[in-house]
Amino acid sequence: MVELKNRSAFHEYYFESTYIAGIVLVGTEVKAIRAGKVSFNDSYCQFHKGELFVKNMHISEYAFGTTQRHEPMQERKLLLHKKELKKLEAKIKEKGYTLVPLRIFFTDKNLVKIEIGLGKGKKVHDKRESIKKREVERDIKRYLK
Structure with missing residues (x-):
């Protein structure tokens, strides 16, 4: 099962x-x-006329494709219920919130799904704290082995 993660988003x-x-x-x-x-570098989600699109997500061209090739950097529409879209759009209008794609995966029925996260940006000192926490957890795991 293929699952691609946006590691930098959690940082x-x-x-x-x-x-x-x-x-x-x-x-x-x-x-x-x-x-x-797939590359998630600087990708984000944005609303346009009540619809949600993911931008700057790079899906490379398939090497064995024929005439039906795609644009690697095109914006792609996301499919959510209207209720969820309205809730997200209201949150996005608040200061500091953004929607970021976190991972792409295939379901059991072989449908492509994308997980998006509603988040606020970290400050520099917050990033340092998360790095310290990750290193401590890594040291604990090494010690327990």
């Missing part, structure tokens, strides 16, 4: 809640995701 943000959304894909994007050719 940059505190996440209050997460949501699982469907994603609209075209051409050979599914095969490229299955091959692990």
